[in-house]
Amino acid sequence: MNKHLANVNGWTISAVLIIILLFSPNLSIVLGIFSPASDNWAHIKEFMLLKYIKTTLTLVFFTALFTISIGLSLAWLIAQYDFPLRNFMKWALILPLSIPPFIGAYTYHGIINYTGVIQKTLRNHFDITPNPAYFDIMNIPGAIFIYTLVLYPYVYMITRIFLSHQSASLIESARTLGKGPMEIFFRVVIPISRVSIIGGVSLVILEVLNDYGVVKYFGIQTFSTAIFQTWFGLGDLDSSIKLAASLMGIVIFILIIERLLRGGKQYSYSTTKVRPLPLVKLKGKKAVFATLYTVSIFSVAFLIPILQLIDWVILTFGKVPMEDVLLYTKNSITVAGLGAFLIIVFSLVVGNFGRLVKHKFAKVLPKLTVLGYSIPGVVVAVAVITTFITLDRFLAPFYQAIGIDSQLVLSVNLVMLISAYVIRFFAIGYNSIESGFDKIGTNFRDASRMLGANSLRTFFKIDVPMMKGAIISGFILVFVDILKEIPLTLILRPFNYDTLATKAFQYASDEKIMEASQASLLIVGVSTIAIFVFHKLLREEPK
Amino acid sequence: MYMEINNLMFSYSNSSSKTVDNFSFSVEKGEVISMLGRSGSGKSTFLRLIAGLEMPSGGSFTLNGKKMFCEDTFIHPEKRGIGMVFQDYALFPHMSVEDNIIFGLPKMSRKEKIKRAGEVLELVELTGFEKRYPHQLSGGQQQRVALARAIAPEPELILLDEPFSNLDTDLQVKIRGDLRRILKKAKTTAIFVTHNQNDAHALADRIVKIKDGKIDKIGRPCDLLGVSPTEIPGMIEITYEELIGV
Ligand SMILES: Nc1ncnc2c1ncn2[C@@H]1O[C@H](COP(=O)(O)OP(=O)(O)O)[C@@H](O)[C@H]1O
Ligand SMILES: [Mg+2]
Numbered sequence: 202m203n204k205h206l207a208n209v210n211g212w213t214i215s216a217v218l219i220i221i222l223l224f225s226p227n228l229s230i231v232l233g234i235f236s237p238a239s240d241n242w243a244h245i246k247e248f249m250l251l252k253y254i255k256t257t258l259t260l261v262f263f264t265a266l267f268t269i270s271i272g273l274s275l276a277w278l279i280a281q282y283d284f285p286l287r288n289f290m291k292w293a294l295i296l297p298l299s300i301p302p303f304i305g306a307y308t309y310h311g312i313i314n315y316t317g318v319i320q321k322t323l324r325n326h327f328d329i330t331p332n333p334a335y336f337d338i339m340n341i342p343g344a345i346f347i348y349t350l351v352l353y354p355y356v357y358m359i360t361r362i363f364l365s366h367q368s369a370s371l372i373e374s375a376r377t378l379g380k381g382p383m384e385i386f387f388r389v390v391i392p393i394s395r396v397s398i399i400g401g402v403s404l405v406i407l408e409v410l411n412d413y414g415v416v417k418y419f420g421i422q423t424f425s426t427a428i429f430q431t432w433f434g435l436g437d438l439d440s441s442i443k444l445a446a447s448l449m450g451i452v453i454f455i456l457i458i459e460r461l462l463r464g465g466k467q468y469s470y471s472t473t474k475v476r477p478l479p480l481v482k483l484k485g486k487k488a489v490f491a492t493l494y495t496v497s498i499f500s501v502a503f504l505i506p507i508l509q510l511i512d513w514v515i516l517t518f519g520k521v522p523m524e525d526v527l528l529y530t531k532n533s534i535t536v537a538g539l540g541a542f543l544i545i546v547f548s549l550v551v552g553n554f555g556r557l558v559k560h561k562f563a564k565v566l567p568k569l570t571v572l573g574y575s576i577p578g579v580v581v582a583v584a585v586i587t588t589f590i591t592l593d594r595f596l597a598p599f600y601q602a603i604g605i606d607s608q609l610v611l612s613v614n615l616v617m618l619i620s621a622y623v624i625r626f627f628a629i630g631y632n633s634i635e636s637g638f639d640k641i642g643t644n645f646r647d648a649s650r651m652l653g654a655n656s657l658r659t660f661f662k663i664d665v666p667m668m669k670g671a672i673i674s675g676f677i678l679v680f681v682d683i684l685k686e687i688p689l690t691l692i693l694r695p696f697n698y699d700t701l702a703t704k705a706f707q708y709a710s711d712e713k714i715m716e717a718s719q720a721s722l723l724i725v726g727v728s729t730i731a732i733f734v735f736h737k738l739l740r741e742e743p744k
Numbered sequence: 745m746y747m748e749i750n751n752l753m754f755s756y757s758n759s760s761s762k763t764v765d766n767f768s769f770s771v772e773k774g775e776v777i778s779m780l781g782r783s784g785s786g787k788s789t790f791l792r793l794i795a796g797l798e799m800p801s802g803g804s805f806t807l808n809g810k811k812m813f814c815e816d817t818f819i820h821p822e823k824r825g826i827g828m829v830f831q832d833y834a835l836f837p838h839m840s841v842e843d844n845i846i847f848g849l850p851k852m853s854r855k856e857k858i859k860r861a862g863e864v865l866e867l868v869e870l871t872g873f874e875k876r877y878p879h880q881l882s883g884g885q886q887q888r889v890a891l892a893r894a895i896a897p898e899p900e901l902i903l904l905d906e907p908f909s910n911l912d913t914d915l916q917v918k919i920r921g922d923l924r925r926i927l928k929k930a931k932t933t934a935i936f937v938t939h940n941q942n943d944a945h946a947l948a949d950r951i952v953k954i955k956d957g958k959i960d961k962i963g964r965p966c967d968l969l970g971v972s973p974t975e976i977p978g979m980i981e982i983t984y985e986e987l988i989g990v
Contacts, residue, residue, distance in 0.1 A: 559757060647797050648834035650821040652848030653897060662847070666838045 212656075216554030216566075219547045223570045223624050226584035230449055233442030233587070241431065242440040249427065250447065257423045257451070260344060260416075261409050267349040268405045269398060271498060272356025277390055280364035281372070283480040284491040290499060291361075292736055297502035298354045299728030301685040301702065303414025304721045306347045307709035308506040310338060310418075311513070318509070339419040347415055350502040352408055356401035363397040364390065369478040396463055403459045410452060411577040413688035414706055424448040425688065428579045442587065445580040452575050507725065513718035521716055529720060533700040536615070536690070537683035540622035541676045544630035547623065548675065549668075552634045553660065556643065567631065574628035578688040585621040585693065618693040625689060626682050630675040637671025638664075674735055681731045684724055745770040746933060747901060752803035754793055763789045765957040767803070771935070776927055778948030778965075779937045786957040787937040788831070791903045794935070795828050796821035808900050827894035827902040827932075831909060833886050835878040841865070841889050842874040848897045864892040867926055884915045891923070895930050902927070904936035908943055920946050 238246075278284075279291050297305075313319050313336045320336060323329040338346060368390070375389045391398075413425040424444060432441035483491055555567050573581065593600075645667065649659040665672070690703050699707075701720040708717035752767040763786045771777055779787050792798045794805065796812070796819060804814035811817050812824055827848075835844055845861040852860075865871050868888040878886055887907060894902050907923065908916040924947050927934050938944055944951050945965045953960040953968065961968055 644830060644832065644834045645836060647792075647795075647821075648828070648830055648836070649847070650797070651795055651826065651828040652893070653822045653825075653850065654847070655820070655822050663836060667836075 212550065212554045213558060213563075216551045216563075219551055220566050220570055223547075223573060223627055226581070226588040226624060227449075227572065227576060229587045229591075230442060230446050230580060230584050233439065234446045236439055236442070238443070239437055239440055241435055241437045242443055245427070245431065245440060245444065249422075253422060253424050253427050253444075254447075254451075256341065256421060257410065257448075259341060260348065260421075260423065261406050261455075263342075263345045264348040264352065264409050265402050265406055267345065268353040268356050269402055271349065271353040272401060273360055273391070273394070273398060275353070275357045275495065275498065276361035276364055276394075277386060278491055278495065280361050280368075280478055281481055282483050282491060284483040284488040286492050286496065287480075290495040293499050293503070294495065295354045295358055295732060295736075296499075296729060297351045299681070299725050299732055300351050300503070300506060301414065301687070301721075301724060302347055302351050302408075302412050303418055303687060303706055303709065304510075304717075304725065305351045305506055306344070306415040306418050307714055307717060308509050308721070309343075309347060311714040312505070312509050313338060341421060344415050344419050344421055348405075348409055348412070352405045353498075353502070355404040355408075356398060359397045359401040359404075360394050363394055365478050368393055372478060399459055399462050403455065406455055407452070407575055407577075410448065410455075411579075411688075413577075413579055413691075418706075418709060424451075425577060425579045428583060429688070429692070432583070438583070438587070442583055445583045448577055448580055452577070456575060507722075510718045510722045510725065513715045514722050517715040517718065521719055526719055526723075529699050529701045529704050530723060532698060533684055533702065533724075536618060536622065536700060537680045539619050540626065540683045541630065541679040543619065543623050544627055544679050545634065545672055545676050547627065548631040548634035549660075549665070549672075551631065552638045553664070555635065556638045567635075570627050570631065572628075573624045574626065576625070578625060578686065579692070581621055581625045582689050582692040585617060585624065585689075589617045589620075615695055615698070618690065618695070621689045621693050622683050622686070625686075626679050629682060630679045633671050633675030633678060634668070637668040637675075640671070641667045677731045677735050681728045684727060746773040746775075746808060747771040748804075748806045749794075750804045752790075752793060752805065753801045754789060754798060755801060756789075761957070763957050764793060764800075767959055769952060769959065769962055771933060773808075773933055774928075774931050775933055775949045776924065776947060777935045778944035778951045779935060779954060780941060780944045780951055781937075781939065781954035781960075783939055785954050787939075787954065788905055790954075791828070791905050791935065791937055794901075795826055795903055796824050825897075825900045827897065827899035829887075829890045829894050829902070829904040829907055831905045831907075833878075833890035833910075835886055835889055835893070837878050839877075840874065841870070841876050841878070841881070844878070844889060845893045845896050848893060850897060860896055861892075864896045865889075867895070867929065868892045868922075883911050884919060887911060887919065888922075891926065895926070895932060898930075900933065902932045902934045904934060906938055907936060908938070908940070916943070923947060 275294055279287060279294070311317055317336075337343070371389055371393055372385060375385045380388070410424070413429065415421075416423045416426050417429070424447065428441045428444045428448070431437050431444060551567050551570070555563050557563075576584075641664065645663050646659055649663045650656075654662065684700075685702060687702055687706055690700055691706070694700070694703065701724050705717045705720035705724065708714070708720070748770045750768050752764055753762060754764040755762045767790065779790065781787050789798065793800050794812075799818065800813060805812045807824070807826070810819075812819050836847065839847065842858065842861050842865075845864060846857045849857045849860055861874065862871070865873065868891055870885060870888055870892065873881070873885065873889070878889070881889065887910070891904075891907070894904075904923075908919060911919060920943055923936075936943075936947065948965055950962065951965055951968050952962050
C-alpha cells in the first residue's frame with residue numbers, strides 16, 4: 202500500500218528537488234577533476250600547489266592551536282569560577298564573532314602601522330621610533346593572530362555550554378578526591394570536553410579555509426586567493442575548478458578526521474535534566490587574574506578594534522556620501538534578507554520531509570546539503586558560476602525565442618548570488634529548523650489532523666507558529682552570515698552591485714582604511730545586535 | 745453494525761513482530777468501549793490505526809457505512825470525522841482555549857463557532873475559561889479542554905488514549921464519572937484505552953482486553969472483571985496488571 206506515501210508526496214517532491222538543487226553545483230567541482238588539464242594547471246601543480254597546501258595548513262594548524270588554548274581556558278574559567286565581571290564576560294566573550302575576519306585584519310593593520318595610533322603615540326609622546334618591521338602584521342603570523350581573535354569564540358561557546366551543563370558530577374568527584382585545579386583541568390576537563398573542543402575547532406578550521414578577505418588583504422597565497430587569481434587573473438576557470446577540488450579534498454579530509462576523533466559518535470547534550478556546575482568564588486589575586494585575563498582577551502578581540510572603527514567613523518564622517526552608504530545598506534539587507542528567507546523556507550520544507558517520511562533516506566538526504574557549509578565560499582562560487590553558465594548555454598535558444606538579445610541571463614543576475622548564498626548557508630538555517638521540529642514533535646500535528654485540518658493547513662496554523670523561535674533564530678544566524686560574507690559576493694554580484702561588505706573590503710584594499718570604517722561598523726553593529734537578540738531568544742526558550 | 749473492524753494488522757517498519765495482530769470486533773452506535781491492556785500491548789497503536797495516523801498492513805474498517813480503509817481505500821485522518829483525545833492532550837500552546845476548540849469546527853460563521861465552543865465548554869464545566877491559554881490551566885482542566893475540543897465537531901467516533909494517566913488519583917475518580925456523563929450526554933460512540941481496570945469498569949459498556957497485540961477477551965465489564973473492586977469496602981485500588989498477576 203503506497204497510499205500513505207501519497208500523503209507526503211508534495212513535501213517529498215519539493216524536498217528532494219531542493220536537496221538536488223543545493224547539492225548538484227558541488228558535483229560540477231568533482232567532475233572538473235576529470236576535465237583535461239591546461240598548461241596553467243601543469244605549472245600550478247608543479248610550482249605552486251605544494252606552497253598553497255603548506256601555507257594553508259600552517260594557518261589552520263596554528264589557528265587551531267591558539268583558538269583551543271584561549272577558547273578552552275576561557276570556557277573553563279567562566280564555567281567553574283565566579284569573579285568580578287564574570288556574568289558580563291560570559292556573553293561578551295562571544296562578541297568577536299560579529300567581526301568579519303577581514304575587518305579585524307585591516308583594523309589591526311590600521312592600529313599598528315606607521316601612521317597608526319600605537320606608533321604615533323610612541324613617536325609623539327615617548328620619542329621612540331621603533332623598527333617598523335616589528336609592527337608588520339601583514340604576514341602569516343599576523344593572519345593567525347587575526348583568525349585567533351575573531352574565531353576563538355566557537356571553541357569557547359561550545360565548550361563552555363558543555364562544561365556548565367554536563368560536567369558537574371565528574372568535576373565534583375575529582376574535587377572530593379582532593380585534586381587541585383590544575384590537575385582537574387588537565388586530567389578531567391580536557392579529556393571530557395574533547396568532543397566539544399573538536400566540534401568548536403572544526404568550525405574554526407572551516408572558517409580559516411573559507412577565508413578570502415584576510416589572506417587577500419595581507420597578500421598571503423592560499424587556495425582561496427589562488428582560485429580567485431587563476432580564474433580572474435589567468436581567465437582559466439578549468440584550473441581554478443581543479444584548485445577548488447583540491448581544497449574540497451582538504452575539507453573532506455578534515456571532516457573525516459573530525460568524525461574519527463569524535464570516536465564515531467555524534468555528540469549531543471543529553472536531554473535529561475542536568476545539574477549545572479556550581480561556581481567556585483575566586484578571591485584575592487586569583488580573582489584579579491581571572492578578571493584581567495578575560496578583560497584583556499575581550500579588549501584585544503573586540504573592544505579595541507571597535508573603538509578604532511568608531512574613531513575612524515567620526516574622523517571621516519561625511520567623506521563617504523550618505524546616500525552611498527544607504528544604498529550599500531539597502532543592498533546588504535536585500536541580499537541577506539532574501540537569502541535568509543529562502544533558506545528558512547527551504548529548511549522548513551526539507552525539515553518537515555525529514556520528520557514525516559519514515560524512511561531512512563529521508564533522514565540521510567538532508568545531511569548532504571550540510572556539506573555546502575563546509576565548502577569554502579570561493580569553491581561554492583566556482584561551482585555556482587559553472588552551473589549557471591551551463592544553464593545559460595542550455596537556455597540560449599529559449600532566450601532567443603523570447604527575444605532576449607544576450608547570451609548570459611541568469612549568470613549576470615542577482616539570482617546567481619542568492620543561489621550561492623542559499624547553497625553555502627543552508628546548513629545554518631536548517632540546523633535551527635531541524636531542532637525546532639525535534640522540539641515540537643509530531644503530536645500537535647496529529648492532533649490537528651484529527652481535528653480535520655489537512656497537511657498544509659496544519660503546517661501553517663500549527664507547525665510554523667509553534668516554531669517561531671527556531672525560525673527567527675535561524676533567520677538571524679543566516680542573515681548575519683550573509684552580511685559578513687566576502688568571496689561569494691565579490692565574485693557573483695552583478696556588475697556595480699555593492700554591499701556593505703564588498704565596499705568595506707574594496708576601500709580597505711585601496712588603503713582607504715578610514716573610509717572603510719563606516720560600512721564595517723554597520724556590519725559589526727548589526728551582527729552584535731543579532732548575537733544579543735539570539736542569546737535572549739535562547740535563554741527565554743523553555744528547556 | 746455502526747463500526748466494524750476486520751482482521752486489522754499492523755507492524756512498525758523497524759520491528760519484526762506484529763504490533764496489532766488480527767483485530768476484529770464491532771461497535772454499536774453510542775457505545776463506550778474500553779480497551780484494556782498492559783503498557784506496550786499495542787493500545788495506542790490501535791487507536792492511531794483507527795484514526796488514520798498509521799497505515800495498516802491489512803484488514804478493513806468501516807464507520808457508519810463508510811469504508812475508512814480496506815484493500816483499495818485509505819481515507820486521510822482529517823477526512824474521517826473521528827475525534828481524538830491524546831494522552832498528553834496536545835492542546836495547541838499558541839492558541840487560547842476557545843481557539844483550540846474553534847480550530848476543529850467545520851465551515852460556519854465565526855459567531856456560530858464561538859457559540860459552539862461555548863456549548864462544549866459548558867458541557868465540560870469550563871465556562872469562563874475561553875480566553876485562557878493551555879499553560880494557565882491545571883492538568884484536569886487541560887484534559888477537559890482536550891475532550892471539549894474533540895467533541896465540538898460532533899465526530900462520529902471519539903478515541904481517548906489513557907485519558908486519566910496524567911492526573912492525580914483523586915482527580916481521576918472524579919473525572920472518570922464526568923467523562924461517562926459527558927460522552928453519554930453527547931451521545932458519542934467512544935473507544936478509550938487504559939491500563940487501569942477500575943477505569944475500564946467505571947466507564948465502559950463493553951471491554952476489549954488485549955495482550956501482546958492480540959485480542960484476548962471481549963465482554964461486559966461485570967462478566968470480564970466481576971464486581972468492581974472499588975465497590976468493595978476497604979479494598980484498595982489495584983491495576984489490571986496486579987489483578988491478572990503480571
Ligand atoms: N513509532 C514506533 N516505532 C516502533 N515501535 C513502536 C512505535 N510506537 C510503539 N512501538 C512499539 O509497539 C508496541 C506497542 O506500543 P503502543 O501501541 O504504544 O502500546 P501501548 O499504548 O499499549 O502502551 C510497543 O512494543 C512499542 O515499543
Ligand atoms: Mg499508549
